[in-house]
Amino acid sequence: MKKRTPKAIGRVVPRKEGRAKVTGEAKYIDDINRDDLWHGATIRSSVARGSIRKITFDPKIPWKEFCVVTAKDIPGKNVVALIEGDQPLLAETRIEHPEEPVLLIAHPNKEMVTRARATIQIEYAAAAAVLDFEKSDTVFKSYSVNKGDVDSVFRRKDVTIVEETYFTGAQEQLYIEMNGVIAQASSQTGVTVWGSMQCPYYVHKALKALFQLPDDRVRVIQTETGGGFGGKEEYPSMIAGHAALLAWKCGHPVKLIYDRAEDMAATTKRHPSRTRHRTAVDKNGKLLAVEIDFLLDGGAYVTLSPVVLSRGTIHAAGPYLCDNVRVQSRVVKTNTPPHGAFRGFGAPQSLFAVEKHMDRIARVVGVAPEEIRRRNFLKTGGMTATSQVIQQKLDLSGLLDKALKKSNWKTKREKFLKHNKTSKIKKGLGLATFLHGAGFTGSGERVLASKVAVEGTEKGTIRVLTANTEIGQGTNTIFAQVVSDALKIPYEWVEVAQPDTARVPNSGPTVASRTCMIVGKLVERAALELEGKLIDSGLLEKNGEPSQFRKALVQYRKKYGELKGFAEYIQPSHVNWDDQLYRGDAYGAFAWAAYIAEVSVDTVTYCCTVDRFTAVQEVGRVVHPLLAEGQIIGGVTQGIGYALYERVVWKDGRMANNSLTNYIIPTSVDTPTIDVIFLEEPYEPGPGGAKGIGELPLDGPAPAILNAIENALGVEVNHIPLLPEDLLRVCEAGR
């Protein structure tokens, strides 16, 4: 009888690196020490805009013992190579934002570095800075999405026009492990960097340009990474470049680790936004024309802003069907540190606006929030704002019903109405329905052309080789599950290699909810290719048992040496995108969701508490129920912080509250029980039917929570973060 290996996909298998994480054995970058290490530090600008006049080194510091690097020491190009070449790795004379790197220092003794760092004086000729993004006229990128004829609808006399403007603030990723790297570099050996990061090949690309080195002379190795959330997408290229320049000059490996204050002040955050909605509806609340003006604050350099803007633009109209849509969007320059990737990547901003606006439309028309959505939901065969026809089975009403039922919506809304008449604690329920596209936008995945490999080991097990990083979300575990099912071998026989550009192919960045759906599928294909080679060699029969597979692999290795399977991304035939018109299939697949927040508002202190949260979503096949649930709960919690706690206080373009004492993220007592429900519609091009999941949960909480607060208080609030003092002001203004 044939022995069957239980399917790994859909099962709660043990997290691959779990044991190392609960014993303290897992090595993060700051846990790695060598006797010959020097310690580096970055000297940064204190003004928002201007030029450097003079740099003074305190004579009391023994500078001869130090390595000091300026822009003049850069062997190649002084740019952080990403999209545009506008951001220097070290400022030469021009300063465009506070905390811009100017100088680097290193010394074998960490205390000496701390002492010396504080004594360097930079004088500036200050220039006028643009700090208000609504007043900036430097546009980094703009998009325009057009569908149907918006203007003729707005001219009609029989429509109701609903207008409002919505604002979102910056948000710090606040991974608990600060950014850091160790670099080793010399003109003989090239450059090697170890570090905390999401995208080893982004760092690789940046280092090649910086040192003018060929591919094989630059090596980037990801160490265990303590959270990223987008915050370790592009900025590690900067840190790696700095550490490598110091190492190149001083001849020693250099460790460069940020402390919390530097990490918060200097690195990227979520783009602040302003979104204007103007909507024409009929008397039943049917959307007839949607006009959206979406504006992002990009900060001082382009970095990833065009891509963030793109995602925000495409998601701006929400999961609704409307024949006439116009979205115009811009990301503009200000003299603050560049804003960058943060889980959701532009979508949480534009979806906040549309989901607040749907509640406003509901009030104007006089229908319930759930009903206004139901009347406008996209369905299978319907067309999104970019004219993408939804081909997969889609039942948003079903998702919504599930969420309404689980949250006890109807009963509680009625109960709260009565309760609120007599209590100083007002209670409310609010809703958001939304979508999130998985993978790179439009032609992005085709251009990326990701490659992965799997190799057979001498022991007869499989090792997965990709550049996609484990940053807490479960990459190692899900890749092993995918291989296990593809080859019908036990999960325990699969390991995932540490991402190292000298060892793994470029499978693209660990971003955009793409690791599972896009790269996971490549891993599955590469595993099957390896199996094909084994079968072709005659050592393995088709549909052999796991033990036969293992035996065949060991024999193959003895006989022929290496055995690898490869796969490269192929665009599914159903994906067609027009970059010029910004029209077509923006994403291979969307995840869909209905979230409901239950809140209490204390009308004495204006404190808002989320008492319960319901998250219902359709993400294709769930690969690992526990990890997937963890993604949702964690994302919702970041969304609660985004809505109610996390304010970046700006002073002259610089984050003034760059400490955990003053920038508040939710703690265990601020977070409610979060009920997570998955509905599964397998998506054939994903591994085992999976779609993307990582970013989705950050899109819905903020609008659901604010809609709940409006339900509790009967006042409208259109901006986040909404701290007690903000709510107090809104309520006082309304009196």
Place this chain on the structure above:
Amino acid sequence: MKPTFKLKINGKAFAVQAHPLERLLDVLREQCGLSGTKEGCGEGECGACSVLLNGELVNSCLVPIAQAAGAAVLTVEGLASKSLSALQKSFLEHGGAQCGICTPGMLIAASALLKTSRRPNEKKVREALAGNLCRCTGYQNIVESVVGAHKESR
């Protein structure tokens, strides 16, 4: 010449030379080779550096080594004996660790709670862990790990 401080860490005797104001966190990580204890903020807000000092839960970034002289310290490395502790197993089972950087501090804070309350309820656990920040999990699976730890010890 820096003074010598004797202390017992995870049951093992250590003598370290350090400036009296050096942080216990740095001594553990840099001199004792115990890098399981993490730095998340350096100002006592995040709890990533939690250790037990004579059984008391402290942030080791706020404790000068002079204050730990002669003390018994428990770090994450001291939780497992031959096999994982019930609490560690429960973290694995319930998905209490995601990126893992807050995990050592969480485990230590939870151990402190479990010493006084063998079967704490959800509310008690949430209160006991309120000084430990996590950005990945939304706490729910950590709370379940701690609530469920007694089942693992059977």
